[in-house]
């Protein structure tokens with residue numbers, strides 16, 4: 106997912122990482138269901154490291170594996186409070202509602218109005234296979250929904266009530282009142 110302000114911190118010291126190419130809309134890899142991760146090995150760790158590097162480089166709030174061409178249930182979220190790695194994530198609880206601007210690194214420069222829950226709890230595995238639960242609110246909840254959608258081939262455009270105009274974006278559009 107993409108926010109309109111840079112949030113992720115770029116870490117130049119992590120030399121082993123590599124920035125991967127982000128797949129853009131129109132590529133069918135973005136519309137496929139991801140397979141579950143079963144091996145929590147070096148290859149997975151490399152993928153997660155590369156995804157975090159790619160996300161930071163792109164100033165995004167979240168990135169899902171299909172966006173780097175990998176159909177595995179893996180995503181990373183960083184809304185400015187440190188990055189969260191989610192392997193085989195699922196949403197187990199939601200609460201409330203928010204209606205605001207949302208974009209995607211696979212749709213450069215495009216933002217739409219998307220309704221999401223205000224609070225989202227996910228259950229996922231970490232890079233070593235340990236299960237954990239994490240609750241996110243506001244932007245973090247939005248990013249959880251957006252990235253987990255990606256793992257099921259669902260793009261934010263299917264949730265958009267309307268796209269935002271360049272004027273609205275320039276004026277700092279954040280949230281629409283009902």
Ligand code: NI
Pocket residue numbers: 106107208209210211251255
């Ligand atoms: Ni996206």
